Amino acid sequence: MDIKYKILIIVTLLSVTMIYSRCKPSICSDAITYSFQVNNAKAYPDKDSIKINDTLWIEISFPTKLQDVVTNNTIDYSNAVNLGEDLSVLMFTGGSASDPGASYANNNFDYFLANGSTGMTSINGVRNFLFSELNVNGSYLLKVGVIPKKTGIYGLGIGNPTGVYRKNDACTKASFAISFANTNQHLYYYQNNRPGYSISSYEQQHMYCFKVY
Secondary structure, three states: OOHHHHHHHHHHHHHHHHHHHHHOOOOOOOOOEEEEEEEEEEEEOOOOEEOOOOOEEEEEEEEOEEEEOOOOOEEEOOOEOOOEEEEEEEEEOOOOOOOOOEEEOHHHEEEEEEEOEEEEEOOOOOEEEEOEEEOOOOEEEEEEEEEEOOOEEEEEEEOOOOOEEEOOEEEEEEEEEEEEOOOOOOOHHHHHHOOOOOOOHHHHHHEEEEEEO
């Protein structure tokens, strides 16, 4: 092949590459982040003690249209792909102000999923469940039955989902601050397990304590 022809091809390819690089949009260059507050997780029946094989229900529901806490704008965050909740159960074993005195105990329970779908299970046995989207009334719902198989005093914790994105919009992300409301969380079990410890605000919002007999 003629040397001049080779040079022409190379120059042409370089030009096309440079033009494409300038014109190609940056992936997620205009990504948006939202922050939502959800204060309606509940546990029932709201008793401080339950029997082995009884069912403790954890239910969390909220509308798909939510107010962003940063801008106060109402955002339609329907069609979320990975909106889930972690359920972590600890057995209290006796601690102190500096020692939680607890161990992971998710395997002491069976789980019945009434609304939602199963997500990942962590190395510590923490269960993750994905919310169902109810198109009838535009809401998300997760309802899980937690069924004890072993006696003890426990603390069940919920988490705050982060990095939640929607179908056909992988760039926009949202975080959800989810906390218990209208539920007696029996936090005295946790306080008794850690004398001298001041229960944190996060724990007050995310922990539900109960005894299994």
